[in-house]
Amino acid sequence: MDPQQHLVEPFYFPGNRLGCLLIHGFSGSSSEMRWMGERLAEFGWSVLGIQLSGHGTTPEEMAKTCWADWARDAENGLNELRKTCDTVIGIGLSMGGLLVLHLATLGLIHGLVAMNAPMVLADRRTRFVGLIKPFIKFVNKPGSRSKTSSLGLDPDRERFVYDRIPVEALVSLNRGIRQVRSKLHLISCPSLIMQSRKDYTVNPISMEIIKEKIKQVNPLTYYWEKSGHILTLGQEREEVIKKIHEFLDNHIL
Template sequence: MKYLHDNAKAFYFKGNNIGCLLIHGFTGSPAEMKLLGEFLHKQGCTVNGVLLKGHGTKVEDMEQTTWKDWLSSAEVELIDLKHKCDKVVVIGLSMGGIIALNLAERFNIDAVVSIAAPIKITNRKVYFARVIKYFKKYILKPEKKFDEDVKDYCISYDRTPVALIPHLLKLIRITKRRFKKVKAPILIIQSKNDKTVRYESAEYILKKVGSQFKKLVYLKESGHVVTLDLEREKVFTEIKKFLVEINLLKF
């Protein structure tokens, strides 16, 4: 199998009995979660960076998948991590955040971190994708501008298959209906400068989940992929702080 880049492959860092499952976004790859994974491993955690089915190789591979495949990819890795670790935290970016919340509804996990999870999407055309797909196969993605030192982590498809957008929307719909079943402590991170996901998405999640311990952190300068953007160190620090607050990590 040919990958877009070595960093597009799944990764695993063995550490202590606290496991962190990291889930990337729609059309993305584990690369966008790898710096966070390295940070958490330095804190002692065991880290599993999931590669969702159809991602990280070529866009034609993704076109052969559905939302069930993406969810199943993460579910299999979660079950494996639960067998290896006493405590498990699920952390997802964008669609990965939706998948993380879905897993938190159905599995007994110790914490969940939702980063830029899309409840409300800025581009309203996505809601007409069922029609648009008959006229347009792909939507080209605008080039992302990140610091030079993270360019090898900005690994994703350069286009979005329009026919798969309804699958993303269905995954969101199915998951949000059962937010009250999310009981694990939750950290929600969202940038107000996100041009992909409307920042009100974070407030919706905060209001609807059934967790007793829930926390929302807003960013101001980052775009959508906050794990690689200007405030990535703040993102990492806030996640560590959250895990300390719920007694999974120590300073």
């Protein structure tokens, strides 16, 4: 087996009747969520980490997919967990957080944890990416490195992520952000929203927007001062797990 292959495979850890659906971010892979999945499984919960269409392969494959595909993947993962779980929680990073919010607007989950979910992207140029679509098919990811990197953590904790982004997919993400943002008022489940202060991909104002839009559920919100965009692999990841554990214990169980 390709030593990188395990990084992009979906994962499932069977447990009790409370299921956690883990969803990774835009242009990333399930590797962003695997460590968190392993830690959550230690509490006895069932954990499913999905791989979104077009991700974990090549940017060319991602270019063939769109928001509708990723939303369908999220719903399929939810349905899979429901086979063994009575209660299902959505936990997502970045676009994964956006997909979790989407599931909640449909009333499909019992609770949500959204980490660095985008309402406003940090790079203002992304708002006008549709203008270059007729001329450019891919854009380089700012600060991109190789497909796998240790991110300065445990050398075994690698992350698979694209260094090029399909413009068409980015346009579709922007549409997804607008769609979800317009429906946030429909959310009725317990919610935990977390945001990294040092996030240079998602503008931290996004959490305040979400908080205001879903104030009807009195969401719990928390800023992380030391972490970057990939909160699930950042230096505060253990504290993040503790917050999620407290949320599930106090608001879901």
